[in-house]
Amino acid sequence: MKPVDPHPGxxxxxxxxxxxxALLPALSTALLPESVAAQTATSAGPLPSWNEGPARQAIxxxxxxxxxxxxxxxxxxxxxxxxFDQDGTLWVxxxxxxxxxxxxxxVPAVVEKKPELKNVEPFKTVLSGNREAIARLSxxxxxxxxxxxxxxxxxxxxxxxxxxxxxxxxxxxxxRPYTELxxxxxxxxxxxxxxxxxxxxxxxxxxxxxxxVYAEKVYGIxxxxxxxxxxxxxxxxxxxxxxxxxxxxxxxxxxDKAGKPEGIHLMIGRRxxxxxxxxxxxxxxxxxxxxxxxxxxxMLVLHDDAAREYAxxxxxxxxxxxxxxxxxxxxxxxxxxxxMVISMKNDWSRIFAFDQTRGL
Amino acid sequence: MKPVDPHPGxxxxxxxxxxxxALLPALSTALLPESVAAQTATSAGPLPSWNEGPARQAIxxxxxxxxxxxxxxxxxxxxxxxxFDQDGTLWVxxxxxxxxxxxxxxVPAVVEKKPELKNVEPFKTVLSGNREAIARLSxxxxxxxxxxxxxxxxxxxxxxxxxxxxxxxxxxxxxRPYTELxxxxxxxxxxxxxxxxxxxxxxxxxxxxxxxVYAEKVYGIxxxxxxxxxxxxxxxxxxxxxxxxxxxxxxxxxxDKAGKPEGIHLMIGRRxxxxxxxxxxxxxxxxxxxxxxxxxxxMLVLHDDAAREYAxxxxxxxxxxxxxxxxxxxxxxxxxxxxMVISMKNDWSRIFAFDQTRGL
Numbered sequence: 001m002k003p004v005d006p007h008p009g010x011x012x013x014x015x016x017x018x019x020x021x022a023l024l025p026a027l028s029t030a031l032l033p034e035s036v037a038a039q040t041a042t043s044a045g046p047l048p049s050w051n052e053g054p055a056r057q058a059i060x061x062x063x064x065x066x067x068x069x070x071x072x073x074x075x076x077x078x079x080x081x082x083x084f085d086q087d088g089t090l091w092v093x094x095x096x097x098x099x100x101x102x103x104x105x106x107v108p109a110v111v112e113k114k115p116e117l118k119n120v121e122p123f124k125t126v127l128s129g130n131r132e133a134i135a136r137l138s139x140x141x142x143x144x145x146x147x148x149x150x151x152x153x154x155x156x157x158x159x160x161x162x163x164x165x166x167x168x169x170x171x172x173x174x175x176r177p178y179t180e181l182x183x184x185x186x187x188x189x190x191x192x193x194x195x196x197x198x199x200x201x202x203x204x205x206x207x208x209x210x211x212x213v214y215a216e217k218v219y220g221i222x223x224x225x226x227x228x229x230x231x232x233x234x235x236x237x238x239x240x241x242x243x244x245x246x247x248x249x250x251x252x253x254x255x256d257k258a259g260k261p262e263g264i265h266l267m268i269g270r271r272x273x274x275x276x277x278x279x280x281x282x283x284x285x286x287x288x289x290x291x292x293x294x295x296x297x298x299m300l301v302l303h304d305d306a307a308r309e310y311a312x313x314x315x316x317x318x319x320x321x322x323x324x325x326x327x328x329x330x331x332x333x334x335x336x337x338x339x340m341v342i343s344m345k346n347d348w349s350r351i352f353a354f355d356q357t358r359g360l
Numbered sequence: 361m362k363p364v365d366p367h368p369g370x371x372x373x374x375x376x377x378x379x380x381x382a383l384l385p386a387l388s389t390a391l392l393p394e395s396v397a398a399q400t401a402t403s404a405g406p407l408p409s410w411n412e413g414p415a416r417q418a419i420x421x422x423x424x425x426x427x428x429x430x431x432x433x434x435x436x437x438x439x440x441x442x443x444f445d446q447d448g449t450l451w452v453x454x455x456x457x458x459x460x461x462x463x464x465x466x467v468p469a470v471v472e473k474k475p476e477l478k479n480v481e482p483f484k485t486v487l488s489g490n491r492e493a494i495a496r497l498s499x500x501x502x503x504x505x506x507x508x509x510x511x512x513x514x515x516x517x518x519x520x521x522x523x524x525x526x527x528x529x530x531x532x533x534x535x536r537p538y539t540e541l542x543x544x545x546x547x548x549x550x551x552x553x554x555x556x557x558x559x560x561x562x563x564x565x566x567x568x569x570x571x572x573v574y575a576e577k578v579y580g581i582x583x584x585x586x587x588x589x590x591x592x593x594x595x596x597x598x599x600x601x602x603x604x605x606x607x608x609x610x611x612x613x614x615x616d617k618a619g620k621p622e623g624i625h626l627m628i629g630r631r632x633x634x635x636x637x638x639x640x641x642x643x644x645x646x647x648x649x650x651x652x653x654x655x656x657x658x659m660l661v662l663h664d665d666a667a668r669e670y671a672x673x674x675x676x677x678x679x680x681x682x683x684x685x686x687x688x689x690x691x692x693x694x695x696x697x698x699x700m701v702i703s704m705k706n707d708w709s710r711i712f713a714f715d716q717t718r719g720l
Contacts, residue, residue, distance in 0.1 A: 078582055155625060199584075212629050222438055223629030224559075224584075233625050235618035235644055243644070243651045245625050252612060252626065258595035265515060265593050265605050266612065267627060269572050269583030284595055284603070291603045 046192045049185040049350040055299070055342045059189060062297040066273060067196050073295040075273055077197045082274035082297075083227075083264060083285060084190070086204040086211060088324035089278045089301050090219065092171070092181040094310040097323060099210050102165055104134070106149035109161075123148070150207065151247045155233060158247055162213045176354065179218045183301075184355075185348045186276070190219055193274065201272075203264060204228040205256035205281050209247070227267040229255045256281045261288035273297065279324035286339055298339040302326060305345040308355065406552045409545040409710040415659070415702045419549060422657040426633060427556050433655040435633055437557045442634035442657075443587075443624060443645060444550070446564040446571060448684035449638045449661050450579065452531070452541040454670040457683060459570050462525055464494070466509035469521075483508070510567065511607045515593060518607055522573045536714065539578045543661075544715075545708045546636070550579055553634065561632075563624060564588040565616035565641050569607070587627040589615045616641045621648035633657065639684035646699055658699040662686060665705040668715065 050056040066075040087093035107126040110117065117123045122141035125133045137145075153161070171178055190200050202221055204211055208228030215221040232250040237243055255263040261284050264272065274297035275282070275289035286298045303326070304311050312321035315331040334341055344351065410416040426435040447453035467486040470477065477483045482501035485493045497505075513521070531538055550560050562581055564571055568588030575581040592610040597603055615623040621644050624632065634657035635642070635649035646658040663686070664671050672681035675691040694701055704711065 078576070208626075208629075216438070224627070226629065230626055233622050235621045235648070243621065243647045245621060245648075261595045261603065261605060262593050266568075266590055267584070269568075269586065287603045288595070288605075 046195075047185065047188050049188055049348060051347055051349050053347055055340055055347040058297065058299070058340045059192070062274065062295055063192065063196050065295040075294065079270060079273070080193075080196075080198040081201065081268060081270050081272045082193045082198045083201045083203045083268075083272045083276070083289070084186070085260075085277040085279075085282045085285070086202050086206055086228075088303065089276050089282070090182055090186050090202070091178070092309065093323045094303070094312060094321055095323070097206065098169075098171075098178040099206050101169065102162065102210070103145055103149040105165060105169060106161065107145060110148050117148075147249045150210075151231060151249045153247060154238075155209065155245045155247060158209060159213055162210055166214055174352075179214050180354060181352065182218055183344075183348070184350050184353045186301075187219070187353070189276070190221070194220070198274070199225065201225045201227060201264075201268060203255065203260050203285060205254075205259075207231075208253075208255070227253075227255060227263045229253060229259075258284045260285035264288070275299070276301070278303070279326055280330050281324070283330060283333065287337075290337055290339070298334075298337070299342055300326070300330070300334055300339055301342045301344065304343055305348075305351070308351045309344060406555075407545065407548050409548055409708060411707055411709050413707055415700055415707040418657065418659070418700045419552070422634065422655055423552065423556050425655040435654065439630060439633070440553075440556075440558040441561065441628060441630050441632045442553045442558045443561045443563045443628075443632045443636070443649070444546070445620075445637040445639075445642045445645070446562050446566055446588075448663065449636050449642070450542055450546050450562070451538070452669065453683045454663070454672060454681055455683070457566065458529075458531075458538040459566050461529065462522065462570070463505055463509040465525060465529060466521065467505060470508050477508075507609045510570075511591060511609045514598075514604045514606055515569065518569060519573055522570055526574055534712075539574050540714060541712065542578055543704075543708070544710050544713045546661075547579070547713070549636070550581070554580070558634070559585065561585045561587060561624075561628060563615065563620050563635075563645060565614075565619075567591075568613075568615070587613075587615060587623045589613060589619075618644045620645035624648070635659070636661070638663070639686055640690050641684070643690060643693065647697075650697055650699070658694075658697070659702055660686070660690070660694055660699055661702045661704065664703050665708075665711070668711045669704060 047056055047059065050059075065071050065073040066080070068074060084090055087097055091098075104126055107123055111123055111127060118127070122137045122144055125137060125141075126145060128134075150158070166177065166179055169178065170176055171181055174181060194200055200219075200221055202211055202215055202219065202225065204227070206228050208226055208230040211228050212223040212226045215226045216223065229251070230253045232248045232252050233245040234248050235243065235245055253259060253263050253266065257280070260282065264270075264285070271292045272285075272289045273292070273295070275286050276299045277283075277286055278301040282300070286300070290296050290298050302315065303309060303313060303324070304316055310321075312318050313324070313326035314320050315326040315328050331341070333339070342348075407416055407419065410419075425431050425433045426440070428434060444450055447457055451458075464486055467483055471483055471487060478487070482497050482504055485497060485501075486505060488494075510518070526537065526539055529538065530536055531541055534541060554560055560579075560581055562571055562575055562579070562585065564587070566588050568586055568590040571588050572583040572586045575586050576583065589611070590613045592608045592612050593605040594608050595603065595605055613619060613623050613626065617640070620642065624630075624645070631652045632645075632649045633652070633655070635646050636659045637643075637646055638661040642660070646660070650656050650658050662675065663669060663673060663684070664676055670681070672678050673684070673686035674680050675686040675688050691701070693699070702708075
């Protein structure tokens with residue numbers, strides 16, 4: 001086993017952001033809305049979109065071990081906490097995080113309100129729609145885009161803006177809203193755990209406020225159970241004297257890598273019994289979960305299904321996609337610590353609710 | 361109405377900490393444990409320890425208005441959030457916050473582990489037990505005490521230390537554990553709101569990790585529903601290679617005054633429908649709650665019962681006690697905005713569960 005570096009890096013990989021820009025097809029276009037596919041499974045029994053195999057069995061065994069009152073690993077209901085990474089674990093992250101698309105898409109509206117930015121970089125480049133030029137933006141420039149599009153408004157204004165985008169923006173490959181690109185098997189795990197008394201949390205490197213906009217509707221996870229990278233807000237009073245909270249460009253919690261267990265302690269205050277991830281950003285969260293006593297479920301989604309979704313990552317000998325990196329070292333750690341790797345290709349009979357194609 | 365200063369100060373009033381030191385009777389002595397009084401009301405109906413009157417009626421009216429499906433102010437169950445300040449609202453804060461007593465009491469144990477601190481200020485002075493000298497400690501010295509006693513250990517070690525103290529330390533006036541000095545009428549409000557589908561949260565200027573140690577047992581409020589002043593933790597690995605979270609001397613959230621609505625947004629992500637406080641530290645939280653649409657319950661506990669608890673605060677024309685300051689300006693704002701002021705003397709027939717004396 002290779003020596004484990006306790007701090008293999010902190011924060012968002014800057015190269016990730018920059019490189020994914022190159023893959024950005026264009027500012028996403030708002031097409032006509034389509035009907036939202038039902039996300040409930042119709043088959044009887046738990047986990048109908050999972051094939052028989054060790055991954056599905058591990059989930060069933062864990063739930064039995066922690067909820068059967070006669071089990072030595074029975075867990076009191078109030079301690080039943082399960083945490084889920086979002087990007088690449090609950091929904092598609094490839095080829096670019098949808099929140100980054102959101103920020104780029106918001107630039108025209110920001111410039112409309114502040115016309116003086118029109119000929120100022122990086123806004124000028126983003127407005128040009130020139131993908132190569134956008135990909136060459138410096139980190140400092142990208143930060144300006146994030147700050148301009150994610151801060152400076154009230155929390156209510158942000159919710160309204162993000163909701164509108166989510167209702168209209170579409171993924172270029174599937175031509176569907178991003179909120180439909182959620183993994184049906186994972187929706188079933190969320191529901192199965194909740195049916196067995198687990199409180200389900202999202203613990204994401206993405207923006208906490210952004211994910212909260214749709215988490216309840218899409219995953220059945222309420223805002224108070226979304227832990228994410230969080231900027232501060234500032235309390236003040238609007239022109240009418242009414243109290244307002246304004247989103248500030250001040251990072252409170254970088255909820256990635258070591259920041260995930262730290263965020264779990266801050267926001268939940270209990271060690272999880274189950275943790276799901278898909279990349280090196282989730283490594284510390286799974287380690288922290290696994291270090292608790294009794295039965296603990298640790299699972300990693302491996303993107304190995306090029307036909308139905310994507311195949312990427314160095315663990316498969318494939319190029320690093322710059323999103324959700326699954327390294328050989330992570331694979332080794334998973335094997336040595338008994339973490340279960342979920343093969344999308346082999347373990348999931350269906351990827352999306354709208355996908356009628358069955359796998360194995 | 362006086363003009364409202366949007367930011368009357370931020371953070372913990374430093375004078376509070378310094379001045380309360382003077383009132384510290386002594387490092388609390390650990391006496392023999394007594395049996396814990398039952399905290400459940402036995403009378404039939406809700407709020408048995410409340411006298412008939414506008415305060416009790418306001419609570420009943422609010423619950424009816426927000427839970428009756430035919431009410432124009434009906435609130436969906438998932439939106440039912442009620443927030444409670446702790447010190448002076450749920451339990452006794454006078455003459456000194458119990459967490460400050462905890463920190464001073466911890467100094468001998470800290471010095472035992474680090475004997476080099478024995479003759480170093482401020483630890484030398486705290487060890488002397490000389491109240492006047494402790495009261496004269498500078499803010500910088502006090503911060504050293506807080507940092508030495510609240511950080512540097514794993515989160516599990518902190519829970520063990522604080523639990524042991526809470527089991528043995530006693531309030532000098534009542535000769536009972538601090539966790540028994542909770543207001544019976546407020547326990548009834550917590551239960552009544554929960555029985556009506558409300559999620560109850562503590563939103564305290566006190567330490568989040570400290571309050572979490574006892575909140576579930578004492579108030580029925582789980583760790584994930586305690587929002588407080590929070591320091592960061594650092595993820596790392598112990599000598600045995602196991603992941604640990606170490607409490608760090610880095611302030612993440614100063615959950616007082618404007619920090620309360622900011623903390624509510626960070627940790628809950630929903631505007632509360634009910635808010636209870638007792639001081640200027642709760643003002644912004646009540647304003648923020650009141651600025652929402654529909655029926656909102658805003659209540660302030662007034663400490664006006666010198667016989668059964670304490671009477672203090674400028675709003676009563678009494679000296680500022682340096683804990684939970686209730687100013688005339690806060691009283692004016694409460695009146696102008698329809699916030700309900702709870703008179704402990706007139707509105708509560710009983711203060712503590714162990715108190716068999718009935719009031720009015």
